[in-house]
Amino acid sequence: MKYPENILEIAALQPDYMGFIFWEKSARYFDGVLPELPKSIQKTGVFVQETIPNILQKVNQYHLQAVQLHGNESVAYCTELQKTLPKNIQIIKVFSVLETFDFNALKPFEPLCDYFLFDTKGKLPGGNGTSFDWKMLENYPSTKPFFLSGGIGLDQMDAVSKILKTKLPVYAIDVNSKFETEPALKNKSRCLEAINTLNTYQHTNHKK
Template sequence: MKHNVAEVATLLPDYLGFIFYDKSPRNFEGEIPKIPSDIKKVGVFVNEKVVRVIEKAATHKLNIIQLHGEESPEYCGELSDLTSNLEIWKVFSVGETFNYDLLKPYENVVDKFLFDTKGKNKGGNGITFNWQVLRQYPSKKPFILSGGIGLEEVDKIHTLMERELPLYAIDVNSKFEIGPGLKNSTELKQFIYEL
């Protein structure tokens, strides 16, 4: 896995994600290999104890904490207070519809929202949600788009980028996998080029 991380890092993505959730087949263990300092490291956690998130962030010199569980606004606020040098991204699962009122309590305690496809797993379901739902996005807070994004979605992403939405980044994962946690760097390179 370390070799694959280093290989993907040569593409100079803005972010690299590392999943710290032992129920995931992509759970990351060991040390993160040296990567260019311009690439920010995202630690993905699911309903983890605050103290453990802080430990992992320090050990792996993470830049961003991505919360992929049912973390409350209070939890996010506590984590934000204890890790003022880190960004916090809160994930919300989206289906055919989404209740944007769910975002309001998080507005002041997270830095960005991430919208992923609602599915049986906490992530990595490999399917996109109905992006038309984003037309009603009521916030000015930047968001990350995730969920089953691959080469086939490039044109749809370009269309979405034409809208006046605070779309901040695209999160890709399962559509580029050749094994749990291992990415096809050739296809990723093509995706970055086309995007």
């Protein structure tokens, strides 16, 4: 998210999380004024290979509740970040997935992150608008809850619902580029349709 009016428009739909990208090379780079949001929405700062002091500065400046690491941050880096951030700040570690992805690489990150996020490996750290082969998740060896991401649009909702029927610990569905009219400008009606579709599924299947 980037534009104040659009932020408030989407916030009215009560998403669980809203992301703000603090990577200057991104077309979605956020450096504006963040309007007051409902307390139920977790304000999430998205960072790529950022220094820990700069992350802490943004957390304090924008009163973020979550930090999403979208680069090649190491175990040592995540260890230091966990020690530095206030205990109530969630850490979401992103892993870009291709056919050769080794899920065993996740294990040392498990005690350092609250959630993983699986996105499609592409030219950019995120927002590439493409999906990876979700069948790969059948090899997921962890109980750590994760966000599912990667080019998810309205036409993927049926596929998403099938994944939610499995025993995989899917915590959240992360959407971005397929719901934009331009970078960082979200289409309210598309977002509402996605939320309603997922809420209908949750109520039908009693899975939060």
